[in-house]
Amino acid sequence: MLKQHLQQKLLQKLSPQQIQFIKLLQVPTVALDTRIKEELEENPALEDPSLMVQSEQKSEYDDLNDDKDSFDESSSEESTDEFNIEDYLQSDTPDDYSNGYNNDSEDEEQKEMPIAIESTFFESLQEQLDLVPLSDTDFIIGRQIIGSLDDDGYLRRPIVSMIDDLAFSQNVIVQEEDVLEVLKIVQDFHPPGIAARDLQECLTIQLKRKDQNNPIIQKAIIIVEKYLDEFTKKHYDKLERQLNLQDGELKEIVNEILRLNPKPGDSNQVTTKQLQIIPDFHITNSDNVLILTLNSKNAPELRVSQSYKDMFDHYEKASQKDKKLKEAVQFVKQKLDAAKWFIDAIKQRQQTLLKTMNAIMHYQYEYFLTGDEKKLKPMILKDIADKIEMDISTVSRVANSKYVQTEFGTFLLKSFFSEAIQTENGEEVSNKEVKKILEENINNEDKKRPLADERLTEILKEQGYNIARRTVAKYREQMNIPVARLRKEL
Structure with a gap:
């Protein structure tokens, strides 16, 4: 049976301004400029004075051209109201347009920016395939093999699947033996190890291209083929x-294998540009006094368009308002409000960034003075949130995507947050301090007898850090340090 009843609820709902602020807060400095340009393109009521200066200079130049044109028209003896296409075409000379005129002297050398042309990994293999005398069917198989390679140069696609592709897409019927024969040809291409189906085959191909009379190479092949695990x-x-080897001989074999390339496809790839890091904050030390500044790109000079304000005032004062005029007033008002919201969100973003970073800087004052990680105090998001009287999620958005430049490096704010560990004296220290001690001990260990996690735990306890072995293992994994057995060297 259906019933109707009234119910009151108190709900929190984010306003459009709050949503906009949250989105802007998590945008790093490197992406803020792009976000502002997008807003400027979408909202004509928003202006950037720095861009306006350039447009005004261009406008003054256009006005001078207009004055010149009006002078030419008034001085002309034959002036008609009709447009003459021939006169227009005749006047279209390079002297009339600055863009088509070359201001450089004849003696000045014309310099152009060189463009690096580099063939891709797959194009290089295709070029090598073109040089091999093959039948039409084998050539098609070769192209199929090259097209099936992964970016690291491995052929992980099953032979049966390639046979099916050739049959359905190119109407070429082949047998598995035919594909394997062409695969051997492709595996002879450069770089060595290309088109291997697994790591073992990749390393074996590379070793077999070396001097087969060298006993070190011979034993290296045996190790890769039979004892890779x-x-x-x-x-x-x-x-x-197993191989009846001496220490010195095994060391030579291991070094020979380690010189091989486990990912031959990456060797001929065009290197990608690293992500540029632009710090959001700068901390400088002036006579043991820390000075915090915000990156100027975080404080753009935006303003609401005066012309849109005047337009809105004009529409509002109009005595008669029809439907179209009301729509125009509504459109202008919407754009003006959006521009004000965006400017307010940018200003609020600046204040929140400075407030949060200032709290972090004072909390970790000794660290920012010295740069010693052992000076880092245990700090969690709640500690900073309580200091600035903001929500933890706000601090998290700032810490996860913002960088600070100090005199000893540029760091992500998130890296300054750490858990607390209690020493034997009852003092709480940051786990960063424990990680630093672990790293120092591992770096100074005897690589022939690396320190196991149990021994590292004992060393920490000797220094007063009461910590379990599983915690040591967790910190070691967080620092991407392998277990003792894998750190062993000959």
């Missing part, structure tokens, strides 16, 4: 027993 797990004692 033991090699990757660094069970060197087992390898020495």
